[in-house]
Amino acid sequence: MKTIYLDNGATSFPKPETVKTATLDYFDFVAGNAGRSTSSSRGVDRMIYDLREHLAQFFNFEYSDHVIFTKNITESINTILYGYLKEGDHVLISNYEHNAMLRPLVALAKSRHIEFEFIPFDLYGEVDAMDVQAMIKPNTRLIASLHASNVTGQILNVEKLGTVAKQNHIKFLLDTAQTAGFLEIDMKALHIDCLTFTGHKSLMGPTGTGGFLISPQMASETQPLVCGGTGSLSESYEQPEIMPDRFESGTLNLAGLMGLYAGLRWLDEKGYELIQCHERSLIQRLEAGLEPIEGVVCHNEVPFTQRTGVLALSFTHKDASWIAHALHQEYGIITRVGLQCAPVAHKTMGTYPSGVLRISVSPFSTADEIDQLIAAIKTLMK
Known part of the structure; x- marks a missing residue:
């Protein structure tokens, strides 16, 4: 895998x-x-x-x-x-x-x-x-x-x-x-x-x-x-x-x-513009793919153009830690779950103490990887 x-x-x-x-x-x-x-x-x-x-x-x-x-x-x-x-x-x-x-x-x-x-x-x-x-x-x-x-x-x-x-x-x-x-x-x-x-x-x-x-x-x-x-x-x-x-x-x-x-x-x-365009396009693709999935909450209060290549997720009827564990064990997808060493930020967001599942991409991340993540979350949410 x-x-x-x-x-x-x-x-x-x-x-x-x-x-x-x-x-x-x-x-x-x-x-x-x-x-x-x-x-x-x-x-x-x-x-x-x-x-x-x-x-x-x-x-x-x-x-x-x-x-x-x-x-x-x-x-x-x-x-x-x-x-x-x-x-x-x-x-x-x-x-x-x-x-x-x-x-x-x-x-x-x-x-x-x-x-x-x-x-x-x-x-x-x-x-x-x-x-x-x-x-x-x-x-x-x-x-x-x-x-x-x-x-x-x-x-x-x-x-x-x-x-x-x-x-x-x-x-x-x-x-x-x-x-x-x-x-x-x-x-x-x-x-x-x-x-x-x-x-x-x-x-x-x-x-x-x-x-x-x-x-x-x-x-x-x-x-x-x-x-x-x-x-x-x-x-x-x-x-x-x-x-x-x-x-x-x-x-x-x-x-x-x-x-x-x-x-x-x-x-x-590479230049800033190319890197920003690539990472933000992946986050946009991820948001669009997750939107139809019931129970997935994207913490995207501002457009992806005002964020780095990051998306925080919560789940209405699943535990974020369980999702993260399953993504790793069953699909080989490595993410970050919990409070991300930033409890103050989570209190500001209203996600304390449960935390979130964080997805963060890089210049080497691909659209295919994002599609695999979307498909995996869709399956796990069922």
């Missing part, structure tokens, strides 16, 4: 062949460590430099030395929250947040008495800028939001958040886990002070890759989460202030970053 992978909101699969080749090249051609060795590692130094430059251009950011690599977006978000927020600060976050944002804030609420409130985005991804403005307090120091829901694919109107943040001289953090590689993201246009990203989803890179792009002012006000060897200023007992060393202690995931760079180049060749 052939496997049909439809859980790309978690990790994209398959990867482009060039990503696989680039990752494996590390084991064959790289000897040494970036910033620490001579000989062939100098080629890796150049690759890391070029990758920073590429990511800066990718997100329209002018400080390539302020592109920082981490092992995933969760580490990036933790680095910023723990490094930037101080005792008694107030934070505004969206009501669609992933636990990667929520859990560190809950921990900081206990340890540093951080306050946080939820910005009331509606089911259409909209919010009134005046409502956000009214939530700002004298101690509000950060506005943070994901760019699109990992549950429904709903793209939030985060431009309003960036504008309010800029008007009030508050830093704006954007989590692009679900949008980087699918949507064109302009840090200047959206007034983003810090953008966090992960490599293993729509950027088509390997797991263990991610990072953040941070403005010089915000970087100077943020303490590193991890300190240690950087390959620079080794005579000093203190963490270097120079960028990107300030936030990059220890050995980088060179194999993964080589793969990530290949993923970015593959995306450049």
